Amino acid sequence: MKDLEDWRREIDRVDGEIAKLFEERMHIVEGIARYKQANGMQVLDSAREDAVISKNLGRIEDQGLKEYYRQFLVEMMNISKEYQKAILNIGEDVAYQGVRGAFSYIAMKRLFKDSPGKPYATFEEVFSAVSSGEARYGVVPVENSYTGEIGEVFDLLKRYDCRIVKTYNLKIDQNLIGVKGSRIEDIREVYSHPQGFLQSEKFLKGRGWKQVDYGNTAASAKYISEVGDVNKGAIGSVETARLYDLEVLAENINTTDNNYTKFIVISREELRPGSVFSLLITTEHRMGELARIIKSIERYGYNMLNIKSRPIKDIPWEYYFYIELEGDVVKAGDLLRELEENSKYLKVVGSYSR
Numbered sequence: 164m165k166d167l168e169d170w171r172r173e174i175d176r177v178d179g180e181i182a183k184l185f186e187e188r189m190h191i192v193e194g195i196a197r198y199k200q201a202n203g204m205q206v207l208d209s210a211r212e213d214a215v216i217s218k219n220l221g222r223i224e225d226q227g228l229k230e231y232y233r234q235f236l237v238e239m240m241n242i243s244k245e246y247q248k249a250i251l252n253i254g255e256d257v258a259y260q261g262v263r264g265a266f267s268y269i270a271m272k273r274l275f276k277d278s279p280g281k282p283y284a285t286f287e288e289v290f291s292a293v294s295s296g297e298a299r300y301g302v303v304p305v306e307n308s309y310t311g312e313i314g315e316v317f318d319l320l321k322r323y324d325c326r327i328v329k330t331y332n333l334k335i336d337q338n339l340i341g342v343k344g345s346r347i348e349d350i351r352e353v354y355s356h357p358q359g360f361l362q363s364e365k366f367l368k369g370r371g372w373k374q375v376d377y378g379n380t381a382a383s384a385k386y387i388s389e390v391g392d393v394n395k396g397a398i399g400s401v402e403t404a405r406l407y408d409l410e411v412l413a414e415n416i417n418t419t420d421n422n423y424t425k426f427i428v429i430s431r432e433e434l435r436p437g438s439v440f441s442l443l444i445t446t447e448h449r450m451g452e453l454a455r456i457i458k459s460i461e462r463y464g465y466n467m468l469n470i471k472s473r474p475i476k477d478i479p480w481e482y483y484f485y486i487e488l489e490g491d492v493v494k495a496g497d498l499l500r501e502l503e504e505n506s507k508y509l510k511v512v513g514s515y516s517r
């Protein structure tokens with residue numbers, strides 16, 4: 164009977180052949196990546212992947228191995244796509260929610276000057292793109308200084324494998340914009356995002372204009388520029404007006420001049436040292452549990468910059484907390500261990516600098 168060493172010698176021989184074939188395959192893949200780039204084709208070709216799988220499964224004689232081989236092929240092509248994206252620098256893409264010209268786009272451009280950005284329809288799609296590696300970074304708003312937090316983003320931080328690596332405060336100046344040649348007196352209907360209306364509440368009050376919620380400020384601007392109707396206005400930034408060749412009819416119509424939106428940059432990268440870190444935490448639903456957490460933070464000498472509570476969706480009337488602390492996460496091992504012992508769930512969701 165063969166002993167383990169004999170079997171392992173055989174594995175080594177087969178692995179040696181696989182290594183050569185792997186290199187050969189990846190060199191071919193490199194050629195394909197460059198061909199696709201030159202011809203404006205995207206990396207993923209699902210029909211070709213299906214064909215690769217069915218052709219190769221036909222080559223497997225041992226029925227019991229087919230499902231394993233299918234998994235092997237899928238993984239092999241995932242690696243192939245990852246390699247192609249790395250060669251073509253596609254992973255550098257920055258995902259944002261909305262369309263060109265929206266505030267998220269403006270924040271993204273200020274943070275990543277050279278990136279054209281990749282627009283996604285929803286916040287969840289941005290998180291999904293980042294956690295799957297389709298985009299290297301994502302830019303999403305978390306809070307407006309006037310209208311408050313965007314709760315959904317905190318829920319997504321809990322669900323997806325993404326971390327905050329940077330934050331950015333964008334000053335929001337809302338403006339009434341209209342098509343070329345229109346005047347304030349012509350306006351009958353205004354298009355915007357609900358936040359745009361809320362932030363311009365005082366300016367809009369008593370004017371009797373119909374307010375139409377149109378998804379986001381940039382889509383609203385795009386729409387009025389397409390219909391070209393002097394009676395239709397939109398609320399948005401000066402940049403958005405410029406992008407869609409519109410005129411600013413009234414500047415700075417936001418109710419407060421101190422209107423900022425805080426954006427976060429999310430990534431799958433490992434936590435880096437920083438001057439602020441943030442946690443999501445849930446405790447037992449008992450008296451004094453949250454106080455215990457806060458006392459630990461105080462005992463270790465961390466300044467708490469922010470604490471928010473959000474409902475745990477599948478357990479009515481129970482909450483998780485988002486906590487932001489001043490300090491370097493890399494040096495916070497002892498605190499984190501103590502918090503973990505005293506909580507039901509703990510996730511470090513960000514480390515960044517102010």
Ligand SMILES: O=C(O)C(=O)C[C@]1(C(=O)O)C=C[C@@H](O)C=C1
Pocket residue numbers: 192195196206207208209211212215239240243244
């Ligand atoms: O054939 C292609 O188009 C490739 O890019 C190669 C490959 C593969 O590794 O086999 C990788 C990605 C595509 O989705 C399909 C197949």
